[in-house]
Amino acid sequence: MQKYLIEILECPKCHGKLDWNITDQTTDRIETAQILCTHCSGSYSIQDGIGVFLTTDLKRNDLWEQVDGLEQHLKQNPGLEERLMDVPLDTLGPVDQHYRGVVHESRGDIEAANAAYSISKKAMYSADTTRCVDSQMDYLINEVSQSNSPIVDLASGECGLVRRMLKDLPNLIVVTDFSPSVLVRNRKWLMEQGLYDRVSLLAFDARQTPFAADSISLLTTHAGLNNIQNPGKLLEELYRIVNGKFIAVSSFYPEDDKENGAVIEEGGLAEVCYRDKLLEHFHNAGWVFEVKNSCSIKANPAPPGVVLEGARVDGLPVQSTYLEWCVLLGTNA
Numbered sequence: 001m002q003k004y005l006i007e008i009l010e011c012p013k014c015h016g017k018l019d020w021n022i023t024d025q026t027t028d029r030i031e032t033a034q035i036l037c038t039h040c041s042g043s044y045s046i047q048d049g050i051g052v053f054l055t056t057d058l059k060r061n062d063l064w065e066q067v068d069g070l071e072q073h074l075k076q077n078p079g080l081e082e083r084l085m086d087v088p089l090d091t092l093g094p095v096d097q098h099y100r101g102v103v104h105e106s107r108g109d110i111e112a113a114n115a116a117y118s119i120s121k122k123a124m125y126s127a128d129t130t131r132c133v134d135s136q137m138d139y140l141i142n143e144v145s146q147s148n149s150p151i152v153d154l155a156s157g158e159c160g161l162v163r164r165m166l167k168d169l170p171n172l173i174v175v176t177d178f179s180p181s182v183l184v185r186n187r188k189w190l191m192e193q194g195l196y197d198r199v200s201l202l203a204f205d206a207r208q209t210p211f212a213a214d215s216i217s218l219l220t221t222h223a224g225l226n227n228i229q230n231p232g233k234l235l236e237e238l239y240r241i242v243n244g245k246f247i248a249v250s251s252f253y254p255e256d257d258k259e260n261g262a263v264i265e266e267g268g269l270a271e272v273c274y275r276d277k278l279l280e281h282f283h284n285a286g287w288v289f290e291v292k293n294s295c296s297i298k299a300n301p302a303p304p305g306v307v308l309e310g311a312r313v314d315g316l317p318v319q320s321t322y323l324e325w326c327v328l329l330g331t332n333a
């Protein structure tokens, strides 16, 4: 974690001041530290350069831990490994291709990983979907490009948006997710690609962040809000920490779509996957916001994995539907 962040970090639970016991550092980074809240004794850490500011109060459904288990699963099932890794890429279905990419990436073969991701993405998403989603990123990049401030990206996952921002913008970037597993993977490839210099990695739950009030002038997320289960006061928490812009690429489901609706409800995602509900949260939290660059596109579920039987990349949609993609542009300055 880069040191400039120390002055804007506080206890995610009670907002108390933090006491830093740094045991390994370089000129601009902290590699290892134990961190204690001086008010509630909450305990956090920096491990291998990654700040971990998770609390025990919020339940976490960390799907990346399962992806981490894939390598182990293949080791225990050499036949499966052969069927996934040793066959021509184009004989696999899109979900298996995607997970083959994950394995290549975890083994440090970024070129093979990118080839697998690219062919899988082409099969999973229509050209119209790709165009529509890419245009949201273009819009976001254009909005962000007007400022040199550090950018905090929420729910960064595998860094789809972060990769674009690193390519197109000079800003410092804080990559965040509530999954330490995905951040460990991100750190590895960022280093391998020579992209780590401008990046800090922080694990925290977006509903309970470790940032001081008004400490962030640029907050972004790409398909982040739509994945935050049981969001509760999420938009209020984000309003608390931002003094500037929040730019969120989001997608919305039609409210009368029963099959997808059942999965949305079951996953605690209704407040973030339906337009009216999410916008009401923005409004109630005090954001001044606009919906920009909206486009409606047909989305089809990808057929589940065959080699990795039943595996999925996206939990939704489970049934073909029309999604509205857009950029939510919030300000509270």
Ligand SMILES: C[S@@+](CC[C@H](N)C(=O)[O-])C[C@H]1O[C@@H](n2cnc3c(N)ncnc32)[C@H](O)[C@@H]1O
Binding pocket: 062, 063, 064, 154, 155, 156, 157, 158, 159, 160, 161, 162, 176, 177, 178, 179, 182, 204, 205, 206, 207, 221, 222, 223, 224, 227, 228, 229
């Ligand atoms: C679809 S991915 C986001 C894609 C990513 N932003 C990109 O540009 O490629 C959703 C991410 O949200 C993370 N997530 C889900 N709930 C979260 C929460 N409450 N706080 C922080 N991250 C969360 C998941 O771990 C996952 O990595």
